Amino acid sequence: MAVGEYPFPDMPPIAGVNIGVAAAGIKKADRNDLLLFALPEGATVAGVFTQNAFCAAPIKICREHLQQGQPRLLVINSGNANACTGGEGRANALAVCDQVAREYSLAQTDVLPFSTGVIGEPLPVGKINAAVPALVQSAAESQWQAAARAIMTTDTRPKGATRQVELDGVTVTINGIAKGAGMINPNMATMLGFIATDAAIDQAPLQALVREAAGLSFNRITIDGDTSTNDACMVMASGQAGNTRIVDTQSPAYQTLKAAIGEVCTELAQMIVADGEGATKFVTVDVNGGASHDECLKVAYAVAHSPLIKTALFASDPNWGRIVAAIGYAGVENLDDTAVRVHLNDVLIVENGGRAASYTEEQGQSVMNGERITIHIDLGRGNCSELLWTTDLSYEYVRINADYRT
Amino acid sequence: MAVGEYPFPDMPPIAGVNIGVAAAGIKKADRNDLLLFALPEGATVAGVFTQNAFCAAPIKICREHLQQGQPRLLVINSGNANACTGGEGRANALAVCDQVAREYSLAQTDVLPFSTGVIGEPLPVGKINAAVPALVQSAAESQWQAAARAIMTTDTRPKGATRQVELDGVTVTINGIAKGAGMINPNMATMLGFIATDAAIDQAPLQALVREAAGLSFNRITIDGDTSTNDACMVMASGQAGNTRIVDTQSPAYQTLKAAIGEVCTELAQMIVADGEGATKFVTVDVNGGASHDECLKVAYAVAHSPLIKTALFASDPNWGRIVAAIGYAGVENLDDTAVRVHLNDVLIVENGGRAASYTEEQGQSVMNGERITIHIDLGRGNCSELLWTTDLSYEYVRINADYRT
Structure with missing residues (x-):
């Protein structure tokens, strides 16, 4: 069951944001279950994460890698949450980071890992790493719908939203995809949101922006009150739109961008509710x-x-x-x-x-x-x-x- | 559905505590839906009540009457909660108090009213007051099971528990009945507990006792997290057992009585959970x-x-x-x-x-x-x-x- 109709929108490419998808066979064969975002040099990334004390290994690694630099690669798998997996879970997530980093000649800390799926099962690193070359090979500035599908678990439909706004006379584009929520087969729902823009913005104001935007959207939805070990909402900014780089939260451009990203987040959050498990209202x-x-x-x-x-x-x-x-x-x-x-x-x-x-x-x-x-x-x-x-x-x-x- | 078997126990009379039941036809014909407790002079009563800001008219009146003196009569109806009924609800509850008080030549403030059932419907005062003479007529020191049945709503079985303990060489008896919980036809569950003892105890230590006993029993159960507008747990002490009157919370007798009443409350609370709506575990x-x-x-x-x-x-x-x-x-x-x-x-x-x-x-x-x-x-x-x-x-x-x- 799901409420209403939410056809996937036409989503234009975001300059500099390359998307890869691949099938690693984590839970089902012949279904894309890996997603990659590859960002250009100079891009910024910011995010907010679950407050759950049992947060999954990849969430802890994301927090660390964001503090250590400006990551350029985001790798997401569905089918396995790599949560409640102890030290082995951490090692497995880092092994995937290594493999992806190697393909781009970047460091482990340049990669942010995300997982959604069953809790407490070991991450099948072998399967994932074997699929990484194909994942990287497939990377292109299009295929947003394929990206949205690759992260689905019990979602009945892919979720995407898009906006364009003018910043100082320059058109910037914002695309977002999401998955979740409500508890899912086989264990816990995870809410994941990935928003990308070609706007140029420093990491500090981007972090302020994502916190505020998520606070008014993803943090304002509730299916059953349970919050997952793996929730994350990320905003990536490639910086290739040609706008004057946003360096603080005071400029009108910041406010305009925040409003537009906020709209994308709200639309995605409402899609998650409308697709809540068993939802009829x-x-x-x-x-x-x-x-x-x-x-x-x-x-x-x-x-x-x-x-x-x-x-x-x-x-x-x-x-x-x-x-x-x-x-x-x-x-x-x-x-x-x-x-x-x-x-x-x-x-x-x-x-x-x-x-x-x-x-x-x-x-x-x-x-x-x-x-x-x-x-x-x-x-x-x-x-x-x-x-x-x-x-x-x-x-x-x-x-x-x-x-x-x- | 309900978990396990909880046969109604043999409950001895409590000296001085008279129980009346009657059928007023509030919701169904030919079913006892009125319950009366009549206490002797010198008895004490204490209670704890719902913290719900939309608490029902009878709850507000109970709080007032307990502050104004030492009530001797408790009148309970099932089938109608008299909640969210505004000024009319208050007038209706007081009208029932008046009618019951008149039968005993006592004052309105000597009566504590309780209601459980549908929210937002006017209390049928005419029907209730017409049945009050029969209610008073039926009063006797027995019929605890009839009492437990008169307050049932969606409960699938009457709930009772009993204990005897020695206070300074004197045997005192404690009986308790309860109803609830989980949401009920037609509106909200109400948890009601009525515990009576023949022990002699001042009102102040009795109030401390009921607060503590309820805190460790009725306040430790949860079916769906919803708390009702009408919840109440009352302890009545007739003072006729012949024990040395308990005047503070320091005496060993107070501790003994508290432990026994706590056991009765815990047993009743667990019965409420086991009879929770749709409960299988x-x-x-x-x-x-x-x-x-x-x-x-x-x-x-x-x-x-x-x-x-x-x-x-x-x-x-x-x-x-x-x-x-x-x-x-x-x-x-x-x-x-x-x-x-x-x-x-x-x-x-x-x-x-x-x-x-x-x-x-x-x-x-x-x-x-x-x-x-x-x-x-x-x-x-x-x-x-x-x-x-x-x-x-x-x-x-x-x-x-x-x-x-x-």
Whole structure:
């Protein structure tokens, strides 16, 4: 199941960003499961990574290599997460880095490794390294859709988004692909996002940019509240567009680029939700009127993670009692229940501490019958807002996650 | 579905605690849906209540009446939660208090009202008050099982526990009944617990006792993470056992009584979990080796609330990757993943940051095939421990909570 239609867009090449794909047979034969991004000299890369304490070996290596220089190669495999694999996992990830670096006469630290798939199984380094020459051979400035397909696991469709903007009169292009989320066969979902642009930008502002863009997109989606050992969102900038190089976060060009990359990230994040495991609804939780951003997020997560609300959404049941209960237990200090207002899309369902006088079951039902539902919550105590995107909880979710080994 | 067998125990009368039951036809005809506890002069009552900001009108009234004196009458209805009902809900609850108080020539503030059932529907005061004379008429020192049945909603069985202990050479009896939890037809689960003893104890130490006992029992169970607008746990002490009256929390008698009431509460809490909606497994999450109780609870709740772990439990799948991932994202600062050890019952599954070398799938499978599973987690960084009880996440849970109106 998946919500809506998201045809893969036409994605122009990004000057200087070469993409390779290859089939290493990690989990299935004859399916591309390796992806390579090769960047030119002078390119910059920045990223944000999972906060999971059990983060996978490749994530730890990415953090280290980003601190040691300016990596030029990103190698991603699907089918095996190389997570919870101890010292052997680290050695295996580094062996892949070595192999890829050798092809380009670069150093191990010039390579960033990423893995997604089963947890706790040894990475099949032999298979991967045997496929690296073909991977490198295939590298070209096109094939973005092939790239998006190579990182898919339980995703039902490839995910891509693209934008062009003008920076100081120069057109720059931004392409992004992503995979995830929701738990996947055979173990954990991983959310991976790779965004590339031909803009010229220093690493420091690029790092600020990716943190902010991911914070407002990939960090605002939730399927089941579980966060993976392997999540990463990377932004690569080849620097070949010809724009005046962005050196700090103050320039208008930085703001323009950030807005465009933010749009790409948001579009990808929403595609991940729409393709969430067993998803039949795309749900926006929009919290306003909070005294702080933190309390808005608490309320939004309480609503987005409530199995009671999620099953009601699956049943297209306008069950406002479950929504107010979740708002009530979210942990907002001294919340005045009589000041809270809740709308389903544009239908007022709760005010003055109870069901709105104007509300009818028919109105609520007509909203819930749709595939896209926004739960607007006004806490009535301030000017802060926060937004999350999530899905319902269906039989299919239980089936996917309970039956995968049987 | 429900886990295991919990036959209702033989419960002796508690001297001075009179129980009435009656059928008011709130939701179904010919089913007892009203319960009354009538206490003698000199009795004490204490309780803990939901922290939900949208707490129901009767909960607010209970808090007020407990501050204003020493209530003698508890009246409970099932079928309607009188929650999110605004000013009308409050007036309705007080009207029931008035009616019950009048029968005993007591004041409105001598009555504590409790409701469980549908949210947002007006309480049918007419029906309830019409049944109050029969309720009072039926009052007797027996019928504990009838009491447990009168408060059931989607519970599949009545829940009761009993203990006797010696306080300074005098035998005192403790009976408890409970209902809940998991979301229920038609709206929210409510957890209600009513414990009565013939011990003599002042209100202040009784309040300390109930807070501690509930904290280690009813507050340590979780089905779906949702907490209701109407949860309450009350302890009543009739004072007729003849023991030396307990006046503070320092005496050995206080400790003995607390331990016994704690056992009753724990037994009831575990019955609630075993009868959780759609439950097929009874799961104990036992976290040790934490640097603080807070971090142990964070880990325990992350594991207990993870839909990925809960669906794996439903599938009897020893999916250790999901468990380590949940430990990893629980938010423990600077967790050393290589120091964490995880056992399923007595089978070591995780150590040194990955799957234990000694572990075999067969061992894990044999634990998971059982109905009672303990996930032992040692964080390897301190001496604090915490324990939670929870269930799996089944198709049946989704069915109950998605389909209840259809």
